[in-house]
Amino acid sequence: MILNDLLDFEFNLEQWTISDVRIDIPRFGMGSDAINLHTQYSNPLVGLRKNGIDAYGAGFTLGLGNDLICRAVESILQLYDGSTLRELSQDWESPYAFLINPHQIRWLSPNAGVQYQATGVILNTIVDFLGKKYNVPAWKLFLGISDSDFLSFYGENTNLSSIFEVDNTIFTPTPQVLNENITLIEKNGLPVYHTTWIGFDVDTLSKEILNVFHDEGKTLFKLKVGPDVEYFLNKIDKLKEILPEDIILCADANQTLSLEIAKKFIVALEARGVLWLEEPFAPDNIVLFDELIKYKEKHNLTIEIVTGENCPSPHVALSLMMAGIDRFQADPCRMLGFVDVILVCEIAYRLKCPITPHAGGSCLDELSAHISFYNQARYFGIKDFDSSLLENVSFCSHFMAQPALVTKGRVEAPTIGGLLVGFASEINSKLIDFKDGITWLKL
DSSP, X not given: OHHHHHHTOBOOGGGEEEEEEEEEOOTTSTTOOSSOXXXXXEEEEEEEEETTEEEEEEOOBSSTHHHHHHHHHHHHHHHHTTOBHHHHTTTSSOHHHHHHSOTTGGGGOTTOHHHHHHHHHHHHHHHHHHHHHHTOBHHHHTTTOOHHHHHHHHOSOOOXXXXXXXXXXXXXXXXXXXXXXHHHHHHHOEEEEEEOOTTOOHHHHHHHHHHHHHHHOOOEEEEEOOSOHHHHHHHHHHHHHHSOTTOEEEEEOTTXXXXXXXXXXXXXXXXXXXXXXXXXXXXXXXXXXXXXXHHHHHTTOOOEEEXXXXXXXXXXXXXXXXXXXXXXXXXXXXXXXHHHHHHHHHHHHHHTOOBOOOOOSTTHHHHHHHHHHHHIIIIITTTTGGGOOEEEOOTTGGGBSSOOOEETTEEOOOOSSBSSOOBOHHHHTXXXXXXXXXXXXXX
């Protein structure tokens, strides 16, 4: 039903607003990593007022890209004005085919790019609207999707290799199992891990990790690393001397490593008990991921190779999973937002690849929780409960109307109707149209 509601949503340009929201973060401060030493957590923020409902959708960039997505959102809304997705896609193989490859624009980058992410922001805004219309959190909205709904929306030919050719149906739990799964995860929440930043020294890192460990109950912490293997291994060694043994570390290279350096890292990190190496390469460099995974298997290493936050499309996600990555880090503002999350979760279930959503950015803690709760409720329930890890950073959550809540190392299930839900009222009062400039927020 919900996919039909999405198709029958009628666009009216006058009902939409667009803002360019950015948070300037000091160099080497929060958000810093090997490739972004000075960053701006930023959101192309879209508002929709329709039938007395205020809905919101957000993308995520690191500064200048915000303006491009805001302009693309405006262009798409002008194109869609006065129509429904059902009407717009009537001459296409499926509504999904229309959304991912719009005529003329697809030449810029098929199944990817600014246009793709801008469409995702719009779709996420409609999901927020529908969640508020039915007073249901977004992660519950899509749990009842049937085979017929799925195939009608995404099409018989999803161009996703042979994964849907043998079994052209999707996994659908029985209502009883689904209700049991929902009850379980609403009662217990889902486990989260904490991310730290490359600009912090050992003393600052240890204090932060210990504070979060004691206050929030998190036991897994991600460290940012770069190509200087010895420097970062020394940093890890010093931290391990300070931290309790029940704290587990993982590492994130933010796409800055060569294949040879990545090989050195996984050997050294495994010897130190580090759980995973994240984003050694850009996500579309499938060849290097394949080489590193083969090297890991040849040397009988157990350290996980993970990626996904910067993945441009379900096609690349499928390729990464088939290459053998250990976790896919789905991002709610990448690809087509929640519309592609549904597809990627189905692919991951078929390929037995855990979904560990990315949430290292403003609005992402709140949005990504819906990915984890949807995925766990639909596919797993109590099975593999502790593999349902979700990143949680929290230093931007105070901006949100419904901030993600973490206790005893677990995030609580979103309960308010919608997806993003929105920003806190004092933030809403500051928002200006993106054509009038940037809305700056202070930490």
